[in-house]
Amino acid sequence: MKKFNVAVVGASGAVGREVLATLAQRSFPFSTLRLFSSHRSAGQKTKVGSLAATFEVLGDNESFKGLDIVFFTSGSTVSEQHAFRAAASGALVIDNASIFRMRPDVPLVVPEVNGAALDSARDTRVVANPNCTTAQMVMALKPLHDRFRVKRVVLASYQAVSGKGQKGIDEFKRQIREHVDGRPLTTEAFPHPIAFNCLPHIDTFRADGFTGEEHKVMEETRKILGDPSIRVVATCVRVPVLNCHSESVTIETEKPVTVEQAREALSAMPGVKVFDDPATNTYPLALDVSGKDDVYVGRIRKDPSLAEGQYGLTFWVVGDNLRKGAALNAVQIAEAAIARGLIQNQAPR
Numbered sequence: 001m002k003k004f005n006v007a008v009v010g011a012s013g014a015v016g017r018e019v020l021a022t023l024a025q026r027s028f029p030f031s032t033l034r035l036f037s038s039h040r041s042a043g044q045k046t047k048v049g050s051l052a053a054t055f056e057v058l059g060d061n062e063s064f065k066g067l068d069i070v071f072f073t074s075g076s077t078v079s080e081q082h083a084f085r086a087a088a089s090g091a092l093v094i095d096n097a098s099i100f101r102m103r104p105d106v107p108l109v110v111p112e113v114n115g116a117a118l119d120s121a122r123d124t125r126v127v128a129n130p131n132c133t134t135a136q137m138v139m140a141l142k143p144l145h146d147r148f149r150v151k152r153v154v155l156a157s158y159q160a161v162s163g164k165g166q167k168g169i170d171e172f173k174r175q176i177r178e179h180v181d182g183r184p185l186t187t188e189a190f191p192h193p194i195a196f197n198c199l200p201h202i203d204t205f206r207a208d209g210f211t212g213e214e215h216k217v218m219e220e221t222r223k224i225l226g227d228p229s230i231r232v233v234a235t236c237v238r239v240p241v242l243n244c245h246s247e248s249v250t251i252e253t254e255k256p257v258t259v260e261q262a263r264e265a266l267s268a269m270p271g272v273k274v275f276d277d278p279a280t281n282t283y284p285l286a287l288d289v290s291g292k293d294d295v296y297v298g299r300i301r302k303d304p305s306l307a308e309g310q311y312g313l314t315f316w317v318v319g320d321n322l323r324k325g326a327a328l329n330a331v332q333i334a335e336a337a338i339a340r341g342l343i344q345n346q347a348p349r
Contacts, residue, residue: 003031004343005067006334007091009082010074011035012044012055014166015096018327019071024049026331029338036063058082064089068343069334072096073326087125090344092337094127094330098212101128101220108223110135110329111336112271113142117226118337125342127333130224131216132325133157133236133245138224139272139295139324140249140317143265145225148311149254155217155234158246159202160286163238163321164189172240190238199238211236244286245321250303252312259300262313266297271324276300284318293328295319 006023010016016037023030033048036058044055058078064070064086072079072086076099083100087093100106107117108128121127130138133155141150161168167189175185175195185193192199203212210218218232239246267274275284276298284296299316306312319325337343 001029002338003029004069004338005032005034006030006069006071007034007036007064007067007086008071008073009036009058009078010072012037012041013073014162014169015073015322015326016071018322019073019330020046020048022323022327022331026335028331028334034063034067064091067091069094069337071330071334073330083126084124090125092121092125092127092334092343094129094333094337096129096326096330098131098216100126101130101216102223103128108220109333109336110138110224111332112269113138114224114226115336115340118333118340118342121337122342127337129326129330129333130220131213132163132319132321133159133213133234133247134217134220134224135325135329136245136295136317136319136321137217137247137249138221139269139319140266140297140315141221141225141251143269143272144251144253144257144262144313145227145230147255147261147265148257150225150227150230150251151254152231152252152312153221153233154250155232155236156248157217157234157236158198158239158241158248159213159236160241160243160245160321161194161238162243163202163245163325168194169242172242194238195240197240200235202236202238210234241286243290243320243322244318245325246284246286247317248314249317250312250314252303252306252310254311256311257313259302259313262300262315266300271295272297274298274300283316286318289318290320291323292320293323295324 037055041055072095076097079097161172171189213236214234217234283298303312
């Protein structure tokens with residue numbers, strides 16, 4: 001088996017560490033592994049599978065020399081500065097930030113949904129990883145769109161604090177302690193307290209009143225599904241849940257669709273599990289889905305608000321935003337790129 005020289009930029013963050021765990025869990029064929037992090041973590045050691053690795057600070061172009069695959073998990077500022085430099089050194093870059101997602105020359109990929117789009121990265125050598133909310137939703141939309149053609153999507157998301165990274169996790173836990181101790185809740189990562197609260201505010205507000213997060217979902221969904229005619233509207237809410245994003249999704253379809261047909265189509269989709277039996281209170285829960293690779297779908301029901309001659313459904317989607325919404329999808333992109341012959345393979349044989 002070929003092996004590859006791999007690096008993770010932002011390896012000490014919440015998504016970066018999840019990428020490392022996923023590489024180990026899936027026995028990814030790396031020959032060497034470099035971990036780039038902030039100055040605060042530089043020099044610290046960690047284990048990835050059986051390999052001991054040390055966090056180091058990202059330097060100049062020489063940092064990317066000889067690398068085959070570079071995962072970027074540090075945000076748009078770092079990606080803008082370094083991603084195409086890494087690609088110019090011969091690596092395939094898999095970028096988790098939002099900055100390149102809507103560039104026409106950068107494919108935006110969920111392998112089970114649009115893996116063939118990877119071929120368009122042969123020139124730029126940069127692949128974008130979707131927004132976490134988008135990634136799990138399109139996993140559920142894909143089989144329904146293929147069979148019934150989705151015309152419109154209405155999304156309300158309930159997004160965990162881990163979507164804000166380690167800062168969000170730490171702030172949520174700190175505010176719970178502050179509440180228990182009877183102290184005022186202090187805020188840094190979020191604009192208002194998140195403990196015991198819901199914030200209809202993720203990312204910055206745009207002139208049209210929607211947030212950046214909502215725009216990402218609306219724009220990325222059309223790009224990934226390859227259909228600019230799909231109408232999408234989203235309201236994204238941060239909720240006091242540690243991990244896993246939950247979504248209420250309502251779709252209108254061009255063709256008639258029944259609940260039974262939807263269950264059949266979703267059950268056949270790789271990476272999707274139907275978990276839907278209201279009689280036994282069976283539906284996807286964040287506590288149960290956290291740490292799992294699959295996207296779970298339940299509460300599938302007909303939309304009764306549609307007029308005669310209109311067709312559609314409402315359902316509930318839950319996915320681990322650090323896994324399928326970020327780290328797992330990134331590693332799956334790398335696996336798919338290897339299978340499609342996109343990696344130059346500079347590792348010693």
